[in-house]
Amino acid sequence: MIALVVAALIWVLLHVGIAGTRARAALAARLGEGGFRTTFSLASALAITLLVLAWRSAPTAVLWSVPRPLGWVLVAAMLAAFILFAGSLMARNPTSVGQGGALSAEPAGVLRITRHPMLWSFAIWAAVHVVGNGDSASLVFFGAFLVTAALGMPSLDAKVAARDPQGWAGFAARTSILPFGAVLAGRNRVAWRQVVLPGLVGLLAWAAMLHLHPVIFGVSPLPY
Template identity: 30%
Template sequence: MLLIILGLVLWTGAHFLKRLAPEARARMGNGGKAVLGAVTIVGVVCMILGYRGVDQVDLWYPPAFMIHINNTLMLLAFYLYAASGLKTAITRKIRHPQLTAVKTWAVAHLLVNGDLASVLLFGGLLAWAVGSVILINRAEPQWTKNPPVPASKEVMAVVGALVVVGIVMMIHNWLGVQPWG
C-alpha cells in the first residue's frame, strides 16, 4: 500500500506544482518539464508495482453486471480522451475532456473492484482529477470554447476509442484480468 500512496503523492505533486507553486515551477525552467516528467513516471511505476504486489483485502463484492457498466464507461473514457486531442464537438460542452476521461476511468474501475488497493489507487486518481479541475478553473475562470470541427474528427475519435478499448482489454486478458465478463 505504501508504494501506491507514494505513487499517488509523486503523481499529484508533479501535476499540482504548476498550480500550487507557480513561482517554483517557473524557476525550474524548461528543464523542469523533464524532471516533473521523470517524477510522474516514477509515480506511475510505484502505483503499478504497489497495486500488483499488495495482498487483496476485499471491502465489498461488486455484482457481475457492473462489468458491462465498466466496459461502457471505459469506451466513454477513451472517447473523451481522443476527443480532447481532436477537439471534437464534445469539447465544446466539456471544458476538461481529458480530466473527465480520467474521472470516468476511475469510477469505472471503482465499480468493478471492491478491494482496498483499488479504492486507494482509483479513488486517489479520481480525487486528483477532481482537484485538478478545481485548481484549473480557479486559476483560469474564463473558458474559450473550441471552434467547430469536421464530422470526420468525430469519426476518428470514436474509431480510435474502439481500437484502444480493444487493445486495453487484450492487455488486461494477457495480465490475467478478464474485462469481458
C-alpha cells in the first residue's frame, strides 16, 4: 500500500504541483515549450504506469459495501461522464481559449454546461469507482485522479486568465466550473441541439462499456 500511496502522490504532484504552477513556466523557459511538453508527457506516462502497477499489486481491504439502488445511480452517473467526455472532444479545449479570438466567441456545446467537461468526466469516473469499489486500494488509486481533476479546474482557469485577463473575464462570466452553474445563474442557456451529438456518442460509448467491462476488467458494473 505504501508504494501505491507514493505513486498516487507522484501523479498528483506532477499534475497539480507542476502543470498548473509557476514551476511550469520556469521549466518551459528552460526547456522550451516543445521540450517541456515532451518531457511532461514522458513523465506522465511513467507516473501513470507506476500508479497502475502499484494498484494491481497493492493489498486492499473492503471499507464499505454499495447498496443496489446506489449502484444504479453510479451506472447512470457514468453516462453523464461519457457525454461530457464526448462533448469535450467536440468543443474548443479550455486550454486553447485565448488563441485566435476564442475567448470572445460564444461558448458552444457542453461548454455551456461547464467550461471543464473533460475534467468533469474524469472526476465523475474517478468518484464513481471510489464509491462503487469501496476498498482501500481503489480509494487511493481513483482518488488520485479525482483530486487531480478537481484541483485542475481552478488551476486551468488561472493559467488561461493570466494569458488573457480581459478576454478570460468575459468568457468566465458566460460559463461556470460547476455544471449548469452559469445556466442556473441566468448567465447562459443550454443549446440542446448542440448537445445531441455528444449525447448520442456518449450513450453509445456508455452502452459499449457496460457490455465490454466484464470482458476487459473482469467485473460487471451492473449491480445485480
